Amino acid sequence: MRAAAGHGITISDAPYSDIGSASRYARRPRGDYAQLIQDLESGRFGARVLVLWEGSRGSRRSLEWYTLIELCREAGVRIFITSHDRVYNPANWRDRKALRDDASASEASSDETSARVSRDMSDIARKGHPHGQAPIGLRAVHDTRTGKLVTWEEDPKYAPLIRELFDMVRRGVSIRGATMQMNADGWRNRSGNPFTDQHVRSLLKKPAYAGFRSHHGTMYPATWEPIVDTETFWAVQSRLSGTRKGARPGRAGHPFTMTLRCGVCVGPLSSFNPTRPTPDGPRYRCHRKGCVRVAQAPVDEFVTELIVGYLSRADVYEDLSRRWSGASGELSDVRGQLAERRANLAELEGAEPATLAEARVIARSIETNESEISDLEKLERELSTPPDLLALIEPGGDVRGRWEATPLEVKRRVARLLLVPGVLGEVRIRKAAHRLEPATDRLVIRRD
Ligand SMILES: [Zn+2]
Structure with a gap:
């Protein structure tokens, strides 16, 4: 610290080395900067002068830099910037202004560098060129001459x-x-x-x-x-x-909730856990009006048998693949649209509006894009159910084993697809004729 010596300053403690990574875009933890702020706040800093290599090293985020200046002012600590070869006294307003101006200038240049780097990166990405190490299963091809x-x-x-x-x-x-x-x-x-x-x-x-x-x-x-x-x-x-979303394959869960129907009002049944434990555990209840209640376990068992039995039939695979043969074309269509909207969104989010009016237009477009994306994602989930289902029942497979290993979310979608009048039939639960009527006797299956 030759420069420091020239000003008659003695550096008493280990220098705070990592201050330079305080850029907004730096991904490393800014260890020493946080430490420095903490020491200044708690009075543990101890020295009379803070030595920095250059102003922008204090922090490239103006707000943090201003905080640092204020803390030095309160602690009576002067700031010596070696590249300026100058000691600043934060108690002096002229010095404070000089320090602030220096920070804004370096923040602007940091923004610029980051924008340039990410522009280069997205250009490379747009052309489809690889980046980083190839994942296992792929390998790099190098130019034999240039390497x-x-x-x-x-x-x-x-x-x-x-x-x-x-x-x-x-x-x-x-x-x-x-x-x-x-x-x-x-x-x-x-x-x-x-x-x-x-x-x-x-x-x-x-x-x-x-x-x-x-x-x-x-x-x-x-x-x-x-x-x-x-x-x-x-x-x-x-x-x-x-x-x-926390749904483990094979976990029982509630695969038929909102798919089974109330025999009285035809609304969906939802599952609920009674506050007091009952001998037959969780129940289904009419979601809208509470017209019917039924023990869940025997109903689930029955409906699972119904689905597995149906899907195990040899003719069903062919029947279903014919029925949904159009779906996969529509699905790739939807996925193409999704990719396009997502690209749009990424571009909008990276845009730098010049005026307030422009900023408003961009904000609105982002909103529209986001809502279109969420609609398309919903459609994609629906359209991908038939392929999921067909994979489940590919001929020669163990349908029951696969059904049990299927994620809850997929089971739900498959159930919604099958338990309709046109396919397996809609399953309704009618009101119990008497208190002890078995749950499975109350199932009514409605087909076309
Ligand atoms: Zn009801």
């Missing part, structure tokens, strides 16, 4: 494993089950260790496998060939989003 990364390609060693993984999960195998299977088959990750559930879950979410380059949630067609087909990739995504 530069050209694209990614299928890694023949691991790609079959990835395909098998997606197939397993699409068939309804849980992530836990798939991981155990992979490890049992002797597969190891690139560091030679067994796969973990977490790693496997993250692999299943990589758009790279379906030939997409993703950037801030927007997907662009990639320069490399997919190793998993788009249909499978999306079926797996819908399965993953179904299990994410």
Whole structure:
């Protein structure tokens, strides 16, 4: 600290080294900056002068910088900025102004750098070029002459494993089950260790496998060939989003809630847990008016038998695939629209309005886009149910086992699709004829 010595300042304590990472865009924790603020606030700072390499190192966020200036002022600490070769006294308003102006200038330049970097990044993404390390199953292709990364390609060693993984999960195998299977088959990750559930879950979410380059949630067609087909990739995504909300595959839950109907008013039945424990546990109750109540367990058992029995029939698979053959075309259509809206949204969110009027227009467009996206997402969930269902009952499979392993969310959607007059029939619960009438005697199935 030669500069400090020239001003007759002695630095008594270890310097606060990490102050430079205080930029708004820095992702590292700003350890020493927080420490410095804390020390100034608590009076533990101890020294008379705070030495900084340059003003912008104090903090690139103006607000934090102003806080720092105020704290130094209160503590009677002067600020020596080595690159300015100057001591500032925050108690002096001219010095305070100089320090503030310096911070605003450096904040502007930090904004600029960040905007430039992210522009470059999204350009690369838009062209579908790879970024970072290739996920397991893909590998980097380098230019033999320059050594530069050209694209990614299928890694023949691991790609079959990835395909098998997606197939397993699409068939309804849980992530836990798939991981155990992979490890049992002797597969190891690139560091030679067994796969973990977490790693496997993250692999299943990589758009790279379906030939997409993703950037801030927007997907662009990639320069490399997919190793998993788009249909499978999306079926797996819908399965993953179904299990994410706390619904574990195989957990009983309430798969038929809001699908079964009241025999009196034809409104939906919802499940509820009686406040006092009853011998037959949770019940269904008419959601609108409470016309009927019934023990849930025997009803669920009966309806499950009904669904599994139906889905196990040889003719049903063919019948259902014919019925929904159009759905997959419509589904990819919806997904295309979704990708476009999401790209729009990302662009709008990154826009820098010049005037207040422009800002208002952008805000409105963002709102419209968001509501369109949520509608499309709902449609996507509905349209992806038939493919989910067909995967569940592929001929030759164990329908009951698969049904039990199916995430609650998918069970609900499948039940809603099947328990209608045109397919399996609508299930209604009529009022009990007497207090002890068995629940299953009260089921009425209405078909066309
Ligand atoms: Zn009712």
